[in-house]
Amino acid sequence: MSTILAVAGVEVRRFLRDRSNIFFVFIFPLLLILLLGSQFGAASGQSHVSLAGGAGTELEQRLASRLTADGLRVTSGGADAVRADLSRGRTDVGVFISDAAAMAFDDGRPADVEVVMASQSAAQAALQSVRASVQAVDAGQRQLAAIEAAGVGHVEAAAALEAARDAVELPRLEIVDTNNVTQEFTGLGQFDLGAAQQLLLFVFLSSLTGAATLIQARRLGVIARMMSAPVTSWQAIAGQSLGRFGIAVVQGGYIMLGTALLFGVDWGNALLAGLILVLFAAVSAAAAMVIGSVLDNDAAASGVGVGLGLVLAGLGGSMVPPEFFSETLQTVSRATPHRWAYDAFAIVQRHNGGFVDILPQLAVLAAMAAALLVLGALLLQRSLNRAL
Incomplete structure (x- = not known):
């Protein structure tokens, strides 16, 4: 031997x-x-979104909650780390929340957030999902502001809005893919x-x-x-x-x-x-x-x-x-x-x-x-x- x-x-x-x-x-x-x-x-089957800035603020929490509910994978990090992940294709979309935007959101004023898309092909679809999630958060904030403008307190307005959401069953769209090739690569x-x-x-x-x-x-x-x-x-x-x-x-x-x-x-x-x-x-x-x-x-x-x-x-x-x-x-x-x-x-x-x-x-x-x-x-x- x-x-x-x-x-x-x-x-x-x-x-x-x-x-x-x-x-x-x-x-x-x-x-x-x-x-x-x-x-x-192939994308992993779940788009990745990174949040930078605004840690612990209501805007950051609302965005993270909404993005997660919409089926996106959400992580948080520093601005430099998120930009590095975008350049290397490790994340699809980066959302940058400034201190001014977080304060404006708390005050009920328009808040501007910066959204940056990565270069990979799957990032375009992820960007559309992020836009829809941001618009949903914006719509909820506008509804809350309208109720408060009618003389209702913030706590009561938020509770009433949450109760209304629970009482209304939103329409659901379920897509069933019967393509065997697509199913073979799902989650890869x-x-x-x-x-x-x-x-x-x-x-x-x-x-x-x-x-x-x-x-x-x-x-x-x-x-x-x-x-x-x-x-x-x-x-x-x-x-x-x-x-x-x-x-x-x-x-x-x-x-x-x-x-x-x-x-x-x-x-x-x-x-x-x-x-x-x-x-x-x-x-x-x-x-x-x-x-x-x-x-x-x-x-x-x-x-x-x-x-x-x-x-x-x-x-x-x-x-x-x-x-x-x-x-x-x-x-x-x-x-x-x-x-x-x-x-x-x-x-x-x-x-x-x-x-x-x-x-x-x-x-x-x-x-x-x-x-x-x-x-x-x-x-x-x-x-x-x-x-x-």
Whole structure:
């Protein structure tokens, strides 16, 4: 076992020695997830409004209560913090309450509040909801002022107005969405979908392009020198596979942890998500073994790895969600490991599925990994005796 681990360690060090791999494995995926989530990510299903200023005043309390009642998620913070959240897309709308506006509201005079919308697409709908909530607070204040102008005290006027609201049943509008695709993405976080897609894309792509290191090891005689030591061919093969598998798992785990900490991505049950990653990484490593054993040119292997990785990722739903595919393309996509891993992540992330729920997907991934690993091992063993 120590021999296999030593071979795997050498493979990992050879991979990391190329500085470009560090960028494309650890930095570029997070940048792409940030870009895609900011531009195309689904909203969390509940618009976020941040209130700045006027803490503890009646205006702030009335606005917060009304916004919450209207289905908006409301938080409070300092003006600088709210502006920073707006610029980073962490909140949809910021409402800034000045001291003068709070005092004017208490005195029954018109109060001006500043409303700032973020740049993301979902902010426009949130702004309309905020406007409706502000208008409702304004209407309530005007009604209270009209009752007080008739000679009724403030306390009695507020109580009478509240009683009137309770006595009148407002009309309700209930919208039932029967679109299965819409329901599938309901409640999905802004970065959740993109994170799962890019995880599958980059783990598989990095593994395939890493097949070039296997060809270089064969060409430079690294494997031949290894075989001159007391190392069997199957130990060399197992070490090569384990090294590539370790790189894929580390990259996938890094993406999962990074997106959870930086973007708040919800991966569902951590153990199940990790199990999906492990099996998908096994498939990726085994596929790299096949390419690295069949081809003799490392440049050609990199090109084939990029092309094949992008094509399979596109067919498997790592670029466009497979829920939008036609029935024919849906069937084709199930020939890729990406689709089975995508479905497993969807069950865990969106539906809080358990181990039994994703067992079919895990079984298919395990079968793919085993088949590719056996094929790659046989091809690599044959290539050890083939002159380059």
